[in-house]
Amino acid sequence: MLRRSLLTLAAAALVLAACGQGGAKQADVNAPLIVGATAVPHAEILEHIKPLLAADGIQIEIKVFNDYVQPNTQLVERRLDANYFQTKPYLDEFNASRGADLVTVAGVHVEPLGAYSRRFRSLAQLPNGAEVAVPNDASSIGRSLILLQKAGLIRLKDPANPLQTLRDIVDNSRNLRFRELESATLPRVLDQVDMAVINTNYALDAGLKPKTDALTLEGADSPYVNYLVTRADNRTDPRIVALAAMLRSQAVKDFIAAKYDGAVIPAA
Incomplete structure (x- = not known):
């Protein structure tokens, strides 16, 4: 058929x-x-x-x-x-x-996009001033920031805007320090930062298991x-x-x- x-x-x-x-x-x-x-x-x-x-x-x-x-x-x-x-x-x-x-x-x-860490096992353990690596392309960084807002780590000016940038963060009470890197490099720097937001294709390629390894993960309703x-x-x-x-x-x-x-x- x-x-x-x-x-x-x-x-x-x-x-x-x-x-x-x-x-x-x-x-x-x-x-x-x-x-x-x-x-x-x-x-x-x-x-x-x-x-x-x-x-x-x-x-x-x-x-x-x-x-x-x-x-x-x-x-x-x-x-x-x-x-x-x-x-x-x-x-x-x-x-x-x-x-x-x-x-x-x-x-x-x-x-589903996820945030991963080698140093911490939960978002609650993430310290003030933690270094967080995010993708540097326009659509992925916006998606990453929306994920972090949903996790309660930051607040954005317009949560519905898929093209958020770091300048759109209006509340960063935990003083997270962001590093923007090419998406493909994020799994390789996971040992060098406190947390990294990684596209699932690169996470899988690096042997990460999103359902069990991610500290926070987009839901099945991701657009x-x-x-x-x-x-x-x-x-x-x-x-x-x-x-x-x-x-x-x-x-x-x-x-x-x-x-x-x-x-x-x-x-x-």
């Missing part, structure tokens, strides 16, 4: 692309689809569905990145056909700052869904449509639930 659905979606996308783009050059639907992803869990999920897609005649090549900038940059440069690693607030900020026109295709999963993303000009490529359908399938939801034990949650 899934195979038939994928083929139907692919055929429909091909018709839409032909009608909507007129004489524009069409993608080679027989060529491998090159997809950028961070290692955990995105590349693992793609590896899981790779043989399922191959059975439908759709080949994918997975290019693994250890940062959040290059997957978008290379997608804009057409070195990738799609990527799978980011939330919409991050994508919106990238598009705005780079003048890009990347678009979401399908929401796949949520990775930060991870999306399959592509360029506006190839969003109807039948290979991308088929990939999106597979990533949203029950088979992938079951795989996520079994493998990640709540650290990664299928999107609604």
Whole structure:
């Protein structure tokens, strides 16, 4: 049933692309689809569905990145056909700052953001003046500060704003000292700071277990869904449509639930 659905979606996308783009050059639907992803869990999920897609005649090549900038940059440069690693607030900020026109295709999963420590076992043990490392990209730092506010550590000017900065902290009664670092480096500095707010993909890659190791963790209602993303000009490529359908399938939801034990949650 899934195979038939994928083929139907692919055929429909091909018709839409032909009608909507007129004489524009069409993608080679027989060529491998090159997809950028961070290692955990995105590349693992793609590896899981790779043989399922191959059975439908759709080949994918997975290019693994250890940062959040290059997957978008290379997608804009057409070195990738799609990527799978980011939330919409991050994508919106990238598009705005780079003048890009990347678009979401399908929401796949949520990775609850967490705060971790090697030195303390609870937030109550965190001392006044503690050094806290946070991601330095615009969307992740805002998300981190909202998490810390919900934990009662700080108060923000506008808690609903996803693009908070350190300047938006209006109450820091515990005198937390913040270090802004690249997301990928945060697990590596965990021994050097009192606490670090770490994206789940990097936490899992470092062997951390969000459900048991995090001092505070976003809930399942987190709005930060991870999306399959592509360029506006190839969003109807039948290979991308088929990939999106597979990533949203029950088979992938079951795989996520079994493998990640709540650290990664299928999107609604």
